[in-house]
Amino acid sequence: DAKTTQPTSMDCAEGRAANLPCNHSTISGNEYVYWYRQIHSQGPQYIIHGLKNNETNEMASLIITEDRKSSTLILPHATLRDTAVYYCIVRVVRESGSARQLTFGSGTQLTVLP
Amino acid sequence: DAGVIQSPRHEVTEMGQEVTLRCKPISGHDYLFWYRQTMMRGLELLIYFNNNVPIDDSGMPEDRFSAKMPNASFSTLKIQPSEPRDSAVYFCASSLSSRISPLHFGNGTRLTVT
Numbered sequence: 058d059a060k061t062t063q064p065t066s067m068d069c070a071e072g073r074a075a076n077l078p079c080n081h082s083t084i085s086g087n088e089y090v091y092w093y094r095q096i097h098s099q100g101p102q103y104i105i106h107g108l109k110n111n112e113t114n115e116m117a118s119l120i121i122t123e124d125r126k127s128s129t130l131i132l133p134h135a136t137l138r139d140t141a142v143y144y145c146i147v148r149v150v151r152e153s154g155s156a157r158q159l160t161f162g163s164g165t166q167l168t169v170l171p
Numbered sequence: 172d173a174g175v176i177q178s179p180r181h182e183v184t185e186m187g188q189e190v191t192l193r194c195k196p197i198s199g200h201d202y203l204f205w206y207r208q209t210m211m212r213g214l215e216l217l218i219y220f221n222n223n224v225p226i227d228d229s230g231m232p233e234d235r236f237s238a239k240m241p242n243a244s245f246s247t248l249k250i251q252p253s254e255p256r257d258s259a260v261y262f263c264a265s266s267l268s269s270r271i272s273p274l275h276f277g278n279g280t281r282l283t284v285t
Contacts, residue, residue, distance in 0.1 A: 089271060100175075100262050100276030101214070150270045157202050157266065158227070159274055161214035 061145045066166040069139075075132040077165055079145030082126040089150050090121060091159065092130045094141040094167075101144065101161070104130065135169045142166050173197075175277035177263050183283045189251040192280045195244055196265030204264040204274060205238055205248050214262070220246065221268075253284045 062080040069075040081090065091106040105112055105119045107128075112119045118131040132139055144164040176195040184190055196203050204219040218228040223240045231238070235254070240246040250257055260281050264274040 091273065098278075100264070100278045101274075103273040103275060106271065106273060157221070158204060158216045158219055160216070163213060 061147055061162055063143075063145050063162065063165045065163070066168070068168050068170055069132075069135045071137060071169050071171050072134055075130075075135040075139065075167060075169070077130040077132075077143050077145075077167060078127065079129070080127045081145070081147045084125050084147050085149075087150055088147045090119065090128050091146045091148055092117070092119065093144045093146065093159075093161075094139075095144070095164070096138075096141040104143075135167075137169050137171060140167060140169045175263055175265055175275055177261075177277035177280050179280060180278070181281045181283075183285065184253055185285055186254055187252045188284075189249065190253045190257075190282060190284075192248040192261050192263075192282070194246045194248070194263030194277060196246070196263070197275055198244065199267070200265035200275075201243075201268040202266045202272075202274075203240060203246050204266075205246070206262040206264065206276075207259045208262060208279070209259045217248070217261075250282075253282075255284045258282055258284050 089106050089108050092104040093101040095101045104116050105114055107119045107121055121128045142164040144161050146159050178193045202221055205217040206214050208214045217230045218238045219226055220240045238248045260279045262276050262279045264276040266272045266274045
């Protein structure tokens, strides 16, 4: 799977949008971008994933650049409960029977400030 | 949907003792994963199953670790004998068989070996 690069930490004011960048310059055509977060003392929580189109769900938006070499996770109105480590993961998606695991990096510690 | 259920939530044991961690995946999920998280190494995949069959156990650290999935609704991770360096948070996750299905994690078992 392609490697990802994320900032170690970021701060965001409560109520403002949090924009978390991820670089995946070696991504290949059959690799999806997944975002997870891990709140302290909990298991990782799935947020969103995408291939090349922008995606939005009830939790966040995912913006993937046209060349797919980077992406941004957007939390539109950050709250204190969004303080967590955010992981950007690039995952190969092949036909059935192939690898299904996720490989986690170090992630970005997002701190939402009151 | 109760999510992935792990037990116990915390386990404290003495070096040399056998430890068994338990996991109940989400009903209908075909894949089950065991991960370990430490400060030094982050989240690491230990082993994963598809339809109760182990697919990749290359992450299992040594023969002291074993994992089983006797049926679709239950899995165990056993450490025998346990050592202080096994102290970590162990997560179980499950997913559907679709190629792009995300993993859903439990809240983990915090293991302390003294």
